[in-house]
Amino acid sequence: MTSFFEEETTLFADLILPVPIPSLFTYRVPREMSELIKVGARVIVQFGKKRVITAVIANIHTNPPVKYQAKYILELLDEQPIVTARQLELFKWVAEYYLCNIGEVLNVALPAGLKITSQSRIQLNPEFDYEELLTEQEKLILEEIKKHQTLSYEEVERLIAKSNITSVIKSLVGKRAIILFEEVKERYKPKVVRKVRLGASFLDNDALVKLTSSLDKVPKQQEIVLKYLSHVPVYNNPELNQKGLDKSFFSQDDKISNASLNSLIKKGIFEQFEIFVSRFEDIPLKDGAVITLTESQKEASAQIHELFAEKEVVLLHGITGSGKTEVYIELIKQALQSGTQVLFLLPEIALTTQIVIRLRKVFGDVMGIYHSKFSDNERVEVWKGILDGKFQFVVGVRSAIFLPFNNLGLIIVDEEHETSYKQHEPAPRYNARDVAVIMSYMHKGKVLLGSATPSLESYYHAKNGRYGLVEMTQRFGNAALPTFELIDIKKEKKQRKMKNEFSSVLLENLEHNLKNKEQTILFQNRRGYSPYLQCEECHWISECANCDVSLTYHMRVGELRCHYCGHKEEVPRTCPNCGSTKVKTMGYGTEKIEDEINLMFPQARVQRMDLDTTRAKNAYQQIIQEFEDGGIDILVGTQMVSKGLDFDNVSMVGIFDADRIIHFPEFRASERAFQMLTQVSGRAGRRAEKPGKVLIQTANPAQKLLERIITNDYIGMYEAEIAEREKFNYPPFTRLIKVTVKHPDEPVSNKAAKILAEKLTAELGTSRVLGPQPPLVERVRNQFLFDILIKLEREKINFKAVKSFIQEKVIDVLTDKTLKSIQVIIDVDCL
DNA sequence: AGCACGCCGACT
């Protein structure tokens, strides 16, 4: 089949570039690359005039583009694809479904270490000596460059404390004072360990004896050799020498200097070599513990197994403390045994905890961990580890769904109701739980969704037979469910029994718990000291300059902070409006609760756990460890304390401000409140002999939802809610698409949103289009927001067509001259 | 997204 022409054919490759542009870009494959190039491999290309970026090959063909001249691919980075064909298919699906560009998907999918960025770097032109021609500023920059050899734009900006230096740099280039060059940096650095072993000529016993005696005059070196021999007995088994010893093994010993080791290497007595190692070695491995399932766990896993025969997706609804983890472990084992890969998804915060350590103990090093708190290098290791078969099983967060599996038999989505599976910013605004279902179709695998409080959507699908349903209603080890007490704070206030936020009942119980050395968790879903400050004289309220929200007072750092844009201010001593000194804190967050406990129970050891105390890499884990070890009596926290923590000695959970959670102005409020409060309550009393206690402070103890929470009546909540959803056409009966219009001018934003809403309503009808209306926070980062909510019934509607229709209308509005500067965000399946 | 080009205000 060989002919001249085949040899002459030039190949072209369509590339996915990590930029938000809808199209692929076609580049020419240099002849010498054409044998090696593969779909899914990365290449380096020039994009635009000077940018040099990495791209992934989406397909290879022989059709030269007609409308433009294709540029050449500069470099091929991978001999083997790092993105599989299935992944490309998935990326495409995600881009289409969530209305974004495939480049944006690639951007969240690839760990940063597999992306390459080019950076322009600046260096001195060695032939330049006309400094008198330069302006002061240019001289300044030149000085810095002389000092540092080479600098990036950002570094120059930082050093001379000025932004937007491009034109100055240009001028310097024009005057031939400096030279620009592109530096492409490969981000991923495998971890290497330097090792030494004996040179091959010393491996028989005679040679060894001669060697040691010949070193009599250099005792230090002799000592090293002897030390080596005592750890690697090569005279018995020369094979052992192959693995050698870590160089660091010797440097740990104070008596051994690096110099003497190096001279041994120089002499050829030792040879130095390097090996690549994994970065996960410090997490404990298998401990050989045998996990035995209880009857109900066995039953659940058998049921799931059966249901998988007919359903793609099974929902495991197991109450808090029912021991779902063991069921997961059983299923993971089965899947791994059948030779398929397994992915276990967890919400971000749950991942740092006990469960990972537990899984790791069972599965050892076939398990990879994919987490945002891990460094990039570690993520690249997991990615590559899956590609070359090292990891059969990955535990990870949301973005782990994009890892390069080729034979994924089982995906477990734990805490499937968690909203953190949905990405909000930036695009793709995907929901990993839903993408998991699509993935399982692609791999012909199965999905297990697990939760104590399933999302209404998932439970609805399970009830309707689309998903299988397995229920676990018993707590593990027959631990009793906690007892509940609703505390009427209105009544307590009338009787003047409240002490700030604390009811007398809560205080009594706290005291009792402290006395008995039992631990308490206090839940207030609001961080900071107080959500706002107010002047008693003129009623001024602390507000963010860029957003329409109040500034939260953070006492520890002595700042007012905006939780939307991160804006910070000093705390005013007097009212900025009237000068009065009567500026008071209003409302309360975790900081204030912590503070008041410290005042009322000075002997208690209190720790706060919220975003502010857990920002550092290991802070979260440290707090949990300390709590587990009994070093903390009272843990005060936001929803962080509600996720997947198992503590034996927690006998009480106190909940503040349940009403605020229940009456949040949002259609999912009841569902969310049920989930959140049930999850926190579940932290109490996980022991059989000692049921825990949950105290809920509320202004309205008679609320139906509270009754359902305290009787653990998920079904009751589900039925009440689902009726509401059906009546008002909300999910799961419809799919929601939220279109948000943003602009710094309120009227522009408003007008654009109105026009867009009209266009949409004209086709879809008033019952399907809601708004535009300003969201709860109307202005964020100085942009005025308007939301349009589109409700689309699940049946008899061409979802895809409607989505492209929406996109079309958005483009219509964007072509209007007066409105084109607006930003539009389309969020498919918004939460 | 980045980056260049181009067209108008406030300064040497």
Next chain:
DNA sequence: GTCGGCGTGCTC
């Protein structure tokens, strides 16, 4: 008169 602001348009 220039510097430098950011609106606009393009990237194979």
